[in-house]
Amino acid sequence: MNIALDMMGGDYAPLETIKGVKLFLSENNKYDVDLTLIGDENKLIPLINEHEITAENITVVHASEVIEMQEHPTKALKEKQQSSISIGFHLLASGKTDAFISAGNTGAMMVGSLYSIKAITGVARPAIGAYIPGEDGKLSLLVDVGLNADCKPENLAQFALLGSLFAKYILNDENPRVALINVGEEEGKGNILCQATYPLLKENQRINFVGNVEGRDLLMGKAEIYICDGYTGNVILKFAESIYDIVQKRKIDDEYFNRFNFEMYGGVPVLGVNKPVIIGHGISTAGAFNNMILMAKKMIEQDFIEKIKKNFV
Amino acid sequence: MNIALDMMGGDYAPLETIKGVKLFLSENNKYDVDLTLIGDENKLIPLINEHEITAENITVVHASEVIEMQEHPTKALKEKQQSSISIGFHLLASGKTDAFISAGNTGAMMVGSLYSIKAITGVARPAIGAYIPGEDGKLSLLVDVGLNADCKPENLAQFALLGSLFAKYILNDENPRVALINVGEEEGKGNILCQATYPLLKENQRINFVGNVEGRDLLMGKAEIYICDGYTGNVILKFAESIYDIVQKRKIDDEYFNRFNFEMYGGVPVLGVNKPVIIGHGISTAGAFNNMILMAKKMIEQDFIEKIKKNFV
Numbered sequence: 001m002n003i004a005l006d007m008m009g010g011d012y013a014p015l016e017t018i019k020g021v022k023l024f025l026s027e028n029n030k031y032d033v034d035l036t037l038i039g040d041e042n043k044l045i046p047l048i049n050e051h052e053i054t055a056e057n058i059t060v061v062h063a064s065e066v067i068e069m070q071e072h073p074t075k076a077l078k079e080k081q082q083s084s085i086s087i088g089f090h091l092l093a094s095g096k097t098d099a100f101i102s103a104g105n106t107g108a109m110m111v112g113s114l115y116s117i118k119a120i121t122g123v124a125r126p127a128i129g130a131y132i133p134g135e136d137g138k139l140s141l142l143v144d145v146g147l148n149a150d151c152k153p154e155n156l157a158q159f160a161l162l163g164s165l166f167a168k169y170i171l172n173d174e175n176p177r178v179a180l181i182n183v184g185e186e187e188g189k190g191n192i193l194c195q196a197t198y199p200l201l202k203e204n205q206r207i208n209f210v211g212n213v214e215g216r217d218l219l220m221g222k223a224e225i226y227i228c229d230g231y232t233g234n235v236i237l238k239f240a241e242s243i244y245d246i247v248q249k250r251k252i253d254d255e256y257f258n259r260f261n262f263e264m265y266g267g268v269p270v271l272g273v274n275k276p277v278i279i280g281h282g283i284s285t286a287g288a289f290n291n292m293i294l295m296a297k298k299m300i301e302q303d304f305i306e307k308i309k310k311n312f313v
Numbered sequence: 314m315n316i317a318l319d320m321m322g323g324d325y326a327p328l329e330t331i332k333g334v335k336l337f338l339s340e341n342n343k344y345d346v347d348l349t350l351i352g353d354e355n356k357l358i359p360l361i362n363e364h365e366i367t368a369e370n371i372t373v374v375h376a377s378e379v380i381e382m383q384e385h386p387t388k389a390l391k392e393k394q395q396s397s398i399s400i401g402f403h404l405l406a407s408g409k410t411d412a413f414i415s416a417g418n419t420g421a422m423m424v425g426s427l428y429s430i431k432a433i434t435g436v437a438r439p440a441i442g443a444y445i446p447g448e449d450g451k452l453s454l455l456v457d458v459g460l461n462a463d464c465k466p467e468n469l470a471q472f473a474l475l476g477s478l479f480a481k482y483i484l485n486d487e488n489p490r491v492a493l494i495n496v497g498e499e500e501g502k503g504n505i506l507c508q509a510t511y512p513l514l515k516e517n518q519r520i521n522f523v524g525n526v527e528g529r530d531l532l533m534g535k536a537e538i539y540i541c542d543g544y545t546g547n548v549i550l551k552f553a554e555s556i557y558d559i560v561q562k563r564k565i566d567d568e569y570f571n572r573f574n575f576e577m578y579g580g581v582p583v584l585g586v587n588k589p590v591i592i593g594h595g596i597s598t599a600g601a602f603n604n605m606i607l608m609a610k611k612m613i614e615q616d617f618i619e620k621i622k623k624n625f626v
Contacts (some may be wrong), residue, residue, distance in 0.1 A: 133564075150504045191463045215552035217555070230496070235528035238529040240528075250569060
């Protein structure tokens with residue numbers, strides 16, 4: 001398998017991406033995975049040599065441009081064809097690589113996923129899942145956290161299935177519980193979207209729907225998959241991220257709140273597109289890149305995209 | 314002025330409501346405020362005597378029923394006419410009292426506010442504001458946190474004005490900043506609701522609109538008033554409340570996170586109805602009831618309802 005990594009994406013790239021590659025190679029059988037490292041070769045080659053990364057299963061693909069964090073995604077992707085993200089999607093779409101990882105411009109990664117890799121047939125709206133640390137020590141997946149600000153009930157129902165498949169095949173959870181984020185537990189509660197989504201989730205035999213949960217339940221391990229529209233999910237995720245910033249600032253060293261360091265989970269998968277795409281946090285360091293490579297490896301090993309396709313026939 | 318208190322509302326009622334009344338009377342000039350205590354007189358009278366509350370400016374109004382926390386609001390209000398909440402709204406609507414406070418069934422308090430007290434002419438949808446503790450030590454107000462699961466742009470624009478007036482007259486903030494909760498800072502970001510609301514807020518000369526904020530900004534003192542639909546606000550508020558539960562459980566004693574104890578703020582005002590109504594947290598103790606009486610007192614002193622009416626002519 002061949003996993004491509006945008007070496008220029010993220011606040012600490014390319015140094016931390018290089019370190020992440022080295023970490024991955026040191027911990028894994030290097031002959032399992034070929035890595036395609038996309039970026040400015042004038043910067044990458046010296047770093048590769050400096051970090052004594054052996055070249056056997058490493059290919060450097062030169063990218064003369066970088067899409068900066070603040071650039072407009074669609075515009076940048078169109079105008080910067082030689083950027084590491086553009087080249088990454090080109091290699092992935094043409095089958096030269098099997099997965100693509102970047103901690104660069106999140107919007108460009110979303111747009112590239114949707115327009116270059118495209119949604120799996122039957123998936124109306126791909127979504128992004130993010131880990132939420134439960135107080136019980138487990139992780140839940142929050143879907144969607146930003147691809148779809150406005151959703152229809154059918155979209156949320158598909159997010160539930162996409163999330164369940166990810167939990168099953170990537171997180172090894174055979175029967176993940178799905179809950180709908182709402183303002184009350186009873187059926188019939190909530191906004192029009194939730195009211196219309198509930199029966200769709202309830203009647204869906206492919207998921208293990210356990211009902212509505214409230215904001216107070218999200219950290220309490222009430223479900224493995226929490227479903228909401230991308231606007232709400234994005235606000236929740238960023239709110240939770242800010243908790244970690246505050247915990248750090250206030251020098252609170254607590255085992256649980258340390259798990260609010262979302263970087264430790266690597267990146268978030270784009271669920272429902274035709275190839276494995278993983279979007280990293282801007283502040284990703286070596287450990288995060290290593291975790292993203294491992295997630296991509298598992299998605300390929302599990303033939304995860306095919307599993308989704310079968311469920312959306 | 315006459316402030317009515319539902320003595321039976323809340324997990325620790327009537328003991329903590331009695332203690333709250335005693336606390337208020339001990340700290341304030343008792344001749345300023347007459348208190349109407351609504352509840353089961355067989356329980357209240359012994360408690361009043363036991364706590365040596367002098368009877369001069371206290372009137373006990375007997376209520377033979379209580380709307381329990383889990384009852385259906387509309388049904389309970391209709392069937393339990395002799396409940397403390399029903400009687401409280403009756404006294405308020407008929408002008409016998411000037412404000413009503415309860416930590417009982419939240420839904421019943423909302424329904425009573427909307428149907429017994431009714432919206433101020435010009436206010437399409439009343440809303441509930443909740444305090445959010447900023448990391449800078451200040452408080453912000455989050456509107457709406459649950460009255461309106463589905464909102465139109467015009468509703469959010471009105472929440473912004475209602476919140477601003479509350480901040481100005483009750484929190485003494487002359488020029489409170491208003492921000493729209495969104496998934497990105499730029500105008501044009503977000504779901505259809507946010508996209509349509511932004512220009513309404515921007516062009517409104519009566520508020521100090523400072524733009525969009527993201528979930529990560531809510532605790533960072535970016536604005537005094539954060540605006541969103543009641544579904545999103547409810548999820549955020551309850552998520553934040555759960556942080557405090559976890560902080561307590563993990564025995565983290567931090568000055569900032571202790572301010573996530575939402576009970577310390579007393580209750581939340583119903584903004585946009587014709588009389589001051591304050592809804593308390595179920596777990597309210599004496600301090601919370603004292604704070605709610607103080608909030609009601611200030612709303613009456615400031616002639617807050619008239620101030621709103623003038624702004625919605």
